[in-house]
Every structure is written in structure tokens, then in C-alpha cells.
Amino acid sequence: MTTRKPYKVVVKKLGKDEQGYKLHGLAIYRHGRKPARIEIDETVVGQDKLETLIHETVHLEAPYLEEEAVTDIGEAVAVQLWAHGYRLTEVK
Numbered sequence: 001m002t003t004r005k006p007y008k009v010v011v012k013k014l015g016k017d018e019q020g021y022k023l024h025g026l027a028i029y030r031h032g033r034k035p036a037r038i039e040i041d042e043t044v045v046g047q048d049k050l051e052t053l054i055h056e057t058v059h060l061e062a063p064y065l066e067e068e069a070v071t072d073i074g075e076a077v078a079v080q081l082w083a084h085g086y087r088l089t090e091v092k
């Protein structure tokens with residue numbers, strides 16, 4: 001079992017990037033004493049949200065990886081987890 005703590009995730013309206021593509025998520029790296037965090041667009045749900053969460057987590061954990069590798073990992077892990085029934089459940 002890991003003792004690792006999860007990154008904080010903020011769900012908000014993200015809009016578009018500089019090229020005009022809809023942003024699904026952002027990895028915000030640690031800056032001084034401000035811890036790293038992930039932002040996910042509020043319209044991204046279901047398997048896309050799972051994939052975005054994995055994608056941005058991989059960016060934070062392995063900043064040396066190229067975008068293509070991060071995208072491949074995000075898609076593969078999300079498809080695998082989704083196929084095995086992993087879903088978001090609201091915890092109260």
C-alpha cells in the first residue's frame with residue numbers, strides 16, 4: 001500500500017487553448033510552496049474524465065514524457081479501468 005497523497009483536483013470551466021482546442025484538463029506543477037494540482041473542465045464526464053485524470057496525473061509524475069506517450073498511457077489505462085467497471089461514485 002502506498003502512503004502517497006492524491007493531487008488536489010479542481011473542476012472548473014477551462015475553455016480553449018492557444019490553438020483553439022477545447023481544454024479537457026491541465027496539470028499545474030508545484031510552484032514554490034504552492035502544491036501541484038489538476039484542473040478538469042466541468043463538461044468532461046464519464047470515461048473522458050477518468051482519462052483526463054490519468055493523463056494529467058502522468059504529466060505531474062513524469063514531466064519528462066512526451067505528450068504522445070502521456071496520451072497513450074491515459075487512453076490505455078482509462079479503457080482498461082472502464083472495461084473492468086471502474087466508475088466515479090459520489091462519496092458523502
Ligand SMILES: [Zn+2]
Nearest residue numbers: 055059067070
Ligand atoms: Zn497532455
